[in-house]
Amino acid sequence: MKLLQSPAVRVGLSISIATGLYGISFGALGVTSGLDFWQTMALSLLLFSGGSQFAFIGVVAGGGSGVAAMGAATLLGMRNGIYGMQLNALLQPRGWRKFAAAHVTIDESTATSTGQTDPDEQKRGFWTAGIGIFVLWNVFTAVGALAGSALGDPKQWGLDGAAVAAFLGLLWPRLKGREPVAIAVVCALATVLAVPFVPGGVPILIAAVVAAAIGWFSHGRSDEGLEPDVDPYAGHHHPHSHPHPGVPRSGDDAK
Amino acid sequence: MNLWMWLLLACLLGYAWKLLGYLVPASLLRNPRMSRIAGTMTIGLLASLTIVNAVASGQALAFDARMGALAAAGIALWLRAPFLVVVLAGAGAAAGLRLLGWS
Numbered sequence A: 001m002k003l004l005q006s007p008a009v010r011v012g013l014s015i016s017i018a019t020g021l022y023g024i025s026f027g028a029l030g031v032t033s034g035l036d037f038w039q040t041m042a043l044s045l046l047l048f049s050g051g052s053q054f055a056f057i058g059v060v061a062g063g064g065s066g067v068a069a070m071g072a073a074t075l076l077g078m079r080n081g082i083y084g085m086q087l088n089a090l091l092q093p094r095g096w097r098k099f100a101a102a103h104v105t106i107d108e109s110t111a112t113s114t115g116q117t118d119p120d121e122q123k124r125g126f127w128t129a130g131i132g133i134f135v136l137w138n139v140f141t142a143v144g145a146l147a148g149s150a151l152g153d154p155k156q157w158g159l160d161g162a163a164v165a166a167f168l169g170l171l172w173p174r175l176k177g178r179e180p181v182a183i184a185v186v187c188a189l190a191t192v193l194a195v196p197f198v199p200g201g202v203p204i205l206i207a208a209v210v211a212a213a214i215g216w217f218s219h220g221r222s223d224e225g226l227e228p229d230v231d232p233y234a235g236h237h238h239p240h241s242h243p244h245p246g247v248p249r250s251g252d253d254a255k
Numbered sequence B: 001m002n003l004w005m006w007l008l009l010a011c012l013l014g015y016a017w018k019l020l021g022y023l024v025p026a027s028l029l030r031n032p033r034m035s036r037i038a039g040t041m042t043i044g045l046l047a048s049l050t051i052v053n054a055v056a057s058g059q060a061l062a063f064d065a066r067m068g069a070l071a072a073a074g075i076a077l078w079l080r081a082p083f084l085v086v087v088l089a090g091a092g093a094a095a096g097l098r099l100l101g102w103s
Helices: A007-021 A023-032 A037-047 A050-061 A066-076 A078-091 A096-103 A107-114 A119-150 A159-174 A178-194 A202-217 B002-023 B032-055 B065-078 B083-099
Strands: none
Touching: A007 A023, A007 A107, A007 A119, A023 A037, A023 A050, A023 A119, A023 A159, A023 B083, A037 A050, A037 A119, A037 B002, A050 A066, A050 A159, A050 A202, A050 B002, A050 B032, A066 A078, A066 A202, A066 B002, A066 B032, A078 A096, A078 A107, A078 A119, A078 B002, A078 B032, A096 A119, A096 B002, A107 A119, A159 B032, A159 B065, A159 B083, A178 A202, A178 B032, A202 B032, B032 B065, B065 B083
8 A cells, every 4th residue: 555655644644643632622521511412523523623613612611602602613714714725726626526625624634735745745635634634533522522421510520621721722833923922812801801791702702803803904924823733744854844835924933 | 402503504604614715716815814814813712712711700700720720731732742631731720729629
């Protein structure tokens, strides 16, 4: 089997395992946030985008309404549209493959693909990471959801603390440079100030508006915040590991 | 049932974003400002979700064991721990502080 000799396939497989595994935490937090087993599974099967899924259950867990949860999840999904555009130019999928490719277009599959330079490798990397993560993410969501339902009082196990840690873990890799840190601090402050005055879930949407305004009026890197939670090329000395060649960078102040 | 409706709508809209990138000609979408907003909004939403889950308790602000979880997660990330370890550190800190009596 020659496939395993492809560097993109190997990177795709390792990123699938790393990302798929933390589906456990999503599954456990999903059922303790107030969703049932099948609602948690529906998010992993149909929404399939870690940030948006955690956002949905994060809003529900905080007592927010269904519409606020949907709003936060949808706004977080916007970046997948940008990835779709890059991948469409790169992979040029035809027919039904376009619709399948769209479903597995997430941070990690995009980063695995765009980290390669050879067009065949880009394709292999995208599909290996996309399908691999989809399968493992759903398997481990189910494992986590079943385990979470058996736990009893979620607070006793610190699962509310696990949710806080999960969001910080999703945010962390995007805080490269001074500007994203400033955006994060401003949005966190806006959230805290809004909490006492508006219903649950709404402070998150206010922060989204603040962040969008910053993006509209300022002139930083155009790919800021568009990084995978798990970097497929971390530790690999790859000559062309820039994750997003499709987007021009200005004033790159990474790391 | 109501929650199911919003949940499925979120799934539909999430897929719509993804598909949009594949179906709309790149010349229409290749706008640095839109890329930038997608990025800054991702940062802002995740920062907001982090802090809401750490300090909000309904419409009140509370400083409880979840602050310990936030600190523990920060330290784990600083030490370059993998995602799952970071989540476990958060859970362990919150559970541990509760055992010690800090709710």
